Amino acid sequence: MTASNNSSSTKRIAIFGSTGSIGTQALDVIAAHPDKFCAEILTAQTNHELLISQALQFNPNCVVIGDESKYQKVKEALSGTETKVFAGEKALQEVASFDTYDMMLAAIVGYAGLKPTLAAIEKGKPIALANKETLVVAGEIIMQKALEKRVPILPVDSEHSAIFQCLVGEGRNRIEKIILTASGGPFFGKKPNFLVNVKRDHALQHPNWNMGAKITIDSATLMNKGLEMIEAKWLFNLKPEQIQVVIHPQSIIHSMVQFQDGSIKAQMGLPDMKLPIQYALAFPQRIDNNFPRYDFRKPGTLTFEEPDLRTFRNLALSIDALNKGGNVPCVLNAANEIAVFAFLKNRIGFLDITTVVERAMNKIDFIANPTLEELFESDAEARIFAATLLEL
Secondary structure: OOOOOOOOOOEEEEEEOOOOHHHHHHHHHHHHOOOOEEEEEEEEOOOHHHHHHHHHHHOOOEEEEOOHHHHHHHHHHOOOOOOEEEEOHHHHHHHHOOOOOOEEEEOOOHHHHHHHHHHHHHOOOOEEEOOHHHHHHHHHHHHHHHHHOOOOEEEOOHHHHHHHHHHOOOOOOOEEEEEEEEOOOOOOOOOHHHHOOOOHHHHOOOOOOOOOHHHHHHHHHOHHHHHHHHHHHHHOOOOHHHEEEEEOOOOOEEEEEEEOOOOEEEEEOOOOOHHHHHHHHHOOOOOOOOOOOOOOOOOOOOOOEOOOOOOOHHHHHHHHHHHHOOOHHHHHHHHHHHHHHHHHOOOOOOOHHHHHHHHHHHHOOOOOOOOHHHHHHHHHHHHHHHHHHOOO
């Protein structure tokens, strides 16, 4: 161990994706509770400048920069410290297998988070999971491996954290259904004739949450909620018919659980990702913070309505993938990642995202019980198909 800020009572956190929206907020939580947590490992894909400043502030044991061309810059900047520097995709998996940390915060966006998370589970490390794509792509394999290794997977997504919190203390009480709430995104109530003209900057303006670009676009298309439905199936061992989505524009109720007696528990609070991050890192304790509180005395209305599946067809496609299972969610996710990338580069229109996903789902061969290897192949096939379709 080289990091000097560790004591035996401090939980050592490995943040995979430390420069993204979740990663930076997690570091805020760690900075606010130096007696409870320290940052042991930090990783970034391309943002070497932020990674360097984080490393200088938090003095981790090691850092990984995914983009190997940035290795020298990071190495030189940290040469006066005891922090070890690694680079490349392989290094992410190797560092995930280190014994020097107590919990991984899996916050790498997209499919890229899958292999490091698997490596951490293999080593028996508890996972605070902020990367929903890992369970969308390989939910069955991940949960099976976690069970084998007796590794807890603590959800960081605000919706799944809400369900997890509602289930604490419920033990063997049967869940009738869970209700995932969705804000509806920036285009709630709009129709296709409006959405056809939507541009990147418009779609990046989320009304309630401050998130990275990929997840913000997914929220605007409702793909995010579809991915969350698939993730919830694996996290909470549910059947597709037990998972419901309602639009709740105020984002105060983060999700609900209805039990077999008809009673419904909800977890509420202001929309702030630091709360579910802190809850996962400190579980089973709730620890103090100075986050703003929701005030019931302020006049406010909480409203709920059905999602518009005809306009926001990504949610309908996700429900289809949830019901079919096999490699279909993997294909859905891969095609969506490519389509969102193209939209963010202003190469395609907003509604084209759905078209690309649908065509990939129809094109890639169905595998009912895919191995991990077959999932990697389905992912690659769907990406190549989508990229070729878009001439990327």
